[in-house]
Amino acid sequence: MRQVPGVSLQRKLLLWLLLPHLVLWLFGGVLAWRLALQNGEKGIDQALTQSVRALARQIKPIGDGLLVDFPKAAQDILEQDPADRITYMVSSPPGRFLLGNTQLPQPPAMDVAVGETFLYHAQVDGKPVRVALLDVDYGTPQSRQRLRVQVAQSLTVRERIARELLAQLLIPMGLIGLALGALVYAGVARGLQPLKRLQAQIDQAGALSQGGTSAPLPPIELTSAPQEVQSLASTINRLLDTVARGQQKEKRFLNDAAHQLRTPLAGLIGQTELALHESHEPAVQARLQKVLAAAQRSAHLVHQLLQLARSESNVDLQSINLAALAREVAREWAARALAQGMDLGYEGNDQLEVLGQPLLLREALNNLIDNALHYAGRGATVTVRVSTTPGRWAVLAVEDDGPGVPAAHLAEMFARFWRGSDKAGGCGLGLSIVEGIALLHGGQTVAEPVTPHGLRVGLRIPLR
Structure with missing residues (x-):
């Protein structure tokens, strides 16, 4: 509503x-x-x-x-x-x-x-x-x-x-009224300053939250405020503390569950592959292939959940060459792209220094390339691009000339568990991880159509 x-x-x-x-x-x-x-x-x-x-x-x-x-x-x-x-x-x-x-x-x-x-x-x-x-x-x-x-x-x-008496009375009364109105306005404005400071602190906490940090939000401090505003601030602080504890429990549960699932899933995949090599019955092999595919999807989901938990943690930024990192990741995916009948290449700056976390940016680019190879379709051209914008942003994006995504759904692409199609193999967390990594670097995600068809998805982070 x-x-x-x-x-x-x-x-x-x-x-x-x-x-x-x-x-x-x-x-x-x-x-x-x-x-x-x-x-x-x-x-x-x-x-x-x-x-x-x-x-x-x-x-x-x-x-x-x-x-x-x-x-x-x-x-x-x-x-x-x-x-x-x-x-x-x-x-x-x-x-x-x-x-x-x-x-x-x-x-x-x-x-x-x-x-x-x-x-x-x-x-x-x-x-x-x-x-x-x-x-x-x-x-x-x-x-x-x-x-x-x-x-x-x-x-x-x-x-x-x-009339003379009224003029003699109303002129002083009017001046007194104006002075009283000014005093009332100044008093109300001064009395509401604690609420404005409270709003500023809440906005700052919201900016920190949108910036991707997982650290507990700082408590709201109002040292010189009326009792009512102090009570409101205390209530908000208790709410923030409750939310922070809930988030920490959720992250610990997600991390622990993913770690606990990795080992049995790895064992299941290994045993299934061995069974496939040892079995020669077509019916048994078909069933084992389904088990192996399901186990691999589960392992991929667990990996994505771990990356999602990692992307919501605090990181130390360092100076890195974003262009070199992008070229290296593109070379690692080249063999898989060729196996799927796609052309994967790199275009952009030869060198671009930014403040970032290499492992997280590598994971973000892996998700972008994986998403493009998964949905662009055989024969598509996928391009990794690194560029800058006039607004002092560094852009790391992956572009393809596949079917793309309808404009009405572009805003939903980075939501958790949202998928653009029913094609098997995806779990709907890759782009959400990309968004979390972009926020950790003080940036934002980008999704836009490509003419005549295709999609460009990436992230923008501030230049060094």
């Missing part, structure tokens, strides 16, 4: 730490706006209360009439700012216009206490205003009358004050 990569831990932490901070910052901005509006309205209410009482004091009853001592200069001051105009209206009885602005609306339908300022919201010319209202009584006891004084101010000033 294909695994879909999830969101990184760092992003999750930043999301859960910064998202509440952003929400609180927005909530604080809204709250600051409302508080600024309320404070602005309180200032307007205080100014309107003072204005309406001062205006009421300028209207003095005389008998059954009124004396309005409201200078023209004071009226001009109240109405001089069109954007933030303060308007007034005097009516008696309440609602019957006497003086001022006839457009001031009356308060909601409710009882207004005499002598107490009443504040309410209204609209004048489609714009919101705040109105202060004060009712006073005048006249004689036999003929009491009520006078209503109203003073209104536009809420533009309130909104302007609110």
Whole structure:
């Protein structure tokens, strides 16, 4: 089942730490706006209360009439700012216009206490205003009358004050938010550094494992890490130790089993060959031939298993001439190639120095040539090649013009016990041994088709 990569831990932490901070910052901005509006309205209410009482004091009853001592200069001051105009209206009885602005609306339908300022919201010319209202009584006891004084101010000033307060609050809040976000990001990044070091050590261990070494992987060491990461590292170390012990047991079993099988198989092959020479009955010889073939296949398998165990061990690399080694191995196989009706030759560099293990590289080339002679078919041409690539690699390959392998199966060729055909004689470990030897030398295997038909299989190792 294909695994879909999830969101990184760092992003999750930043999301859960910064998202509440952003929400609180927005909530604080809204709250600051409302508080600024309320404070602005309180200032307007205080100014309107003072204005309406001062205006009421300028209207003095005389008998059954009124004396309005409201200078023209004071009226001009109240109405001089069109954007933030303060308007007034005097009516008696309440609602019957006497003086001022006839457009001031009356308060909601409710009882207004005499002598107490009443504040309410209204609209004048489609714009919101705040109105202060004060009712006073005048006249004689036999003929009491009520006078209503109203003073209104536009809420533009309130909104302007609110915007100024909000700007004064939000700018420091924004700077604090940015600083807090940077601190959170730095803290999360620093807190996750032990996990990154753990990942680096695991990647290094994986690189060592892919490099073909069979030595126990070094334990993961995190000296300055949180307790949770230390626990994770300890668990991984226990797992690595268990895997290493399992690998060592598997290799010991494989090595011991192969060694124990070599002697009886050699004896079986020898006794079968003797029986073939001594027996003259065709039926008996046919059965002995089958026994001999089976014993030889088993011996070949045991040999391959030993080589596989050897290829997964640590080796000491030394300077060798890869071209000379390849020519020598090709000469050793020439007689068998001729017996099978094939042409085996060498092409490539005359000398190429690399760091390698001669026995292992010889075994790898033996497997490559054996594989080509086994599957290329009679009349094929097999060529051992040693060359270099621009990427500073030395290439040791065996090429044939046989039927080849379908492109879809090239990636599977180096898997253990994989075989390209059902032809008798192979056990499916030769190319796997080649891959193990390539990894031990810090290299890699190569398998590619040849035009018009055929196959090139080999290994690449770093140049010296």
